[in-house]
Amino acid sequence: MANLQDLPIRDDLKGQEPYGAPQLAVPVSLNVNENTHRIPEAVAIDIVERVAAAVLNINRYPDREFMGLRTALAKYLGLGLTPEQIWAANGSNEVLQHIFQAFGGPGRKAMGFAPTYSMYELIAKGSQTEYVKGTRLERYELSAQSVREQILELKPNIVLVCSPNNPTGTPVTLDIIEAAYEAISEATGGVLVVDEAYAEFAGNTEVSAISLLPGRERLLISRTMSKAFAFAGARVGYLAADTAVVDAMRLVRLPYHLSAFTQAAAEAALAHASEMLAMVDEIRLQRDRLVIELSRMKLEPYRSDANFVLFGGLSDPGAVFEALLAKGILVRNVGLPGTLRVTAGTASETTAFLEALEEILQDPQQYASR
Structure with missing residues (x-):
């Protein structure tokens, strides 16, 4: 060996x-x-029934554009989102990988605010994107001024803000997101990725970077069904962004990347969102x-x-x-x-x-x- x-x-x-x-x-x-x-058992039964129905057509490729799932996700998120503004993949890590494949690469730079989610740096390395670490204030907090200054200094092509932050749990206010978007637009014209994997657990769940999407075509909000939906084993992550960003995701995804089983299970879970949450x-x-x-x-x-x-x-x-x-x-x-x-x-x-x-x-x- x-x-x-x-x-x-x-x-x-x-x-x-x-x-x-x-x-x-x-x-x-x-x-x-x-x-x-x-x-809940009733939800589990519905998931099993939908997955079983998908087996009958398993000889065919799944819906490559997974429009049923995108429609369900858009309805769940609300805020006027359309299915064309939604992307999904096998966990939010694959969503992030798609982002790096589309907007990173050799000669480009990504930035996170350490300590933060360790996969950012690993995905950056896997896509041959330079990864630089910004710093946090006392008790791992961020401020709009600090974020802006660091982005303007380091000039990244991708900025990642985990909101709330993993592993510290730190909440991130919308003024910080706005400052980060303005700074990266000024610095390089790059993209700002807001990772809202834990958004449903926030004290005020109505405060989301998704509300900032109108007029910000380079703002990308990543989410997951693993946490609040108790769906970690199903591997479903998703993205809300401008339709042009979704087109960019299509350029780098593997064909038919979401199985028929994944789509069926996720659609069933979303149909029972109130029970799941x-x-x-x-x-x-x-x-x-x-x-x-x-x-x-x-x-x-x-x-x-x-x-x-x-x-x-x-x-x-x-x-x-x-x-x-x-x-x-x-x-x-x-x-x-x-x-x-x-x-x-x-x-x-x-x-x-x-x-x-x-x-x-x-x-x-x-x-x-x-």
């Missing part, structure tokens, strides 16, 4: 590590921001509960509009991670000093995490700075 280093891979890929997060069989898995609530309020409740209880433990939770909480105040986060794992609870060490990140799970999962963490923090080995 050959080793990776023995193969004639591209020079810029040598020494790189693939994206990965632990997938362990544990009683309480709170590490990758999944929706830990199962979908009924669990979001409960998840917000558990997220806010995490913030309150972590503060009570004298830890430092960061403000979050997502379905997870990043918390600091740990003198040895690696040791706390292992101690939690030993108790059957998997969280995420994202590599930020003194922190761990935990997904807001069901009430019982949240309780199990909080009880285990409090017990660990009382250990005489002093896992945390109190």
Whole structure:
């Protein structure tokens, strides 16, 4: 068997590590921001029936333009969007890959505000796009002025703003998005990508960059069904943008990239949007509960509009991670000093995490700075 280093891979890929997060069989898995609530049984039955119906024509290619799904997504998002303004792919990561293939590449530059979603840099490298890191303010916040100044200085062709941010949960206000769009338009005439993967968990879900689309043909808003819709295993991400952007996506996508099964399942889920999203309020409740209880433990939770909480105040986060794992609870060490990140799970999962963490923090080995 050959080793990776023995193969004639591209020079810029040598020494790189693939994206990965632990997938362990544990009683309480709170590490990758999944929706830990199962979908309602009635919805599951409808999904199964529609997928079964799709099997009857599986000898034919699926609808290449997936207009049924795009129509359903446009209806779900509202705000006057048309199906022609919607794109979809196998998870929002593939949507981002399409964006980089269309607007990035050799000689072009992408920019994110670190710390942020690690896949931005990996997708940039895969498309041979230079990736530069902007900075954040205290407690990982952004401001319109800071964002504008950094974009004008670094002059990227693609700017990525994660709203709310992963892994910190930081909310992003619309004035920041407006400032970023004006800056990149002035700097290079490039595109601004707003990643709203966790938008449904925000305190005010009516505040979305989608409302800024009219008159901004280079504004792209990426979303996913993985989180709020509890559809992570189905792999459905989507994009709202100008129709010209959707035309650009067609240039780089593989033909028939969304299977008939994916389209059928997603359309069924969207037909039951109110039922699928009924669990979001409960998840917000558990997220806010995490913030309150972590503060009570004298830890430092960061403000979050997502379905997870990043918390600091740990003198040895690696040791706390292992101690939690030993108790059957998997969280995420994202590599930020003194922190761990935990997904807001069901009430019982949240309780199990909080009880285990409090017990660990009382250990005489002093896992945390109190």
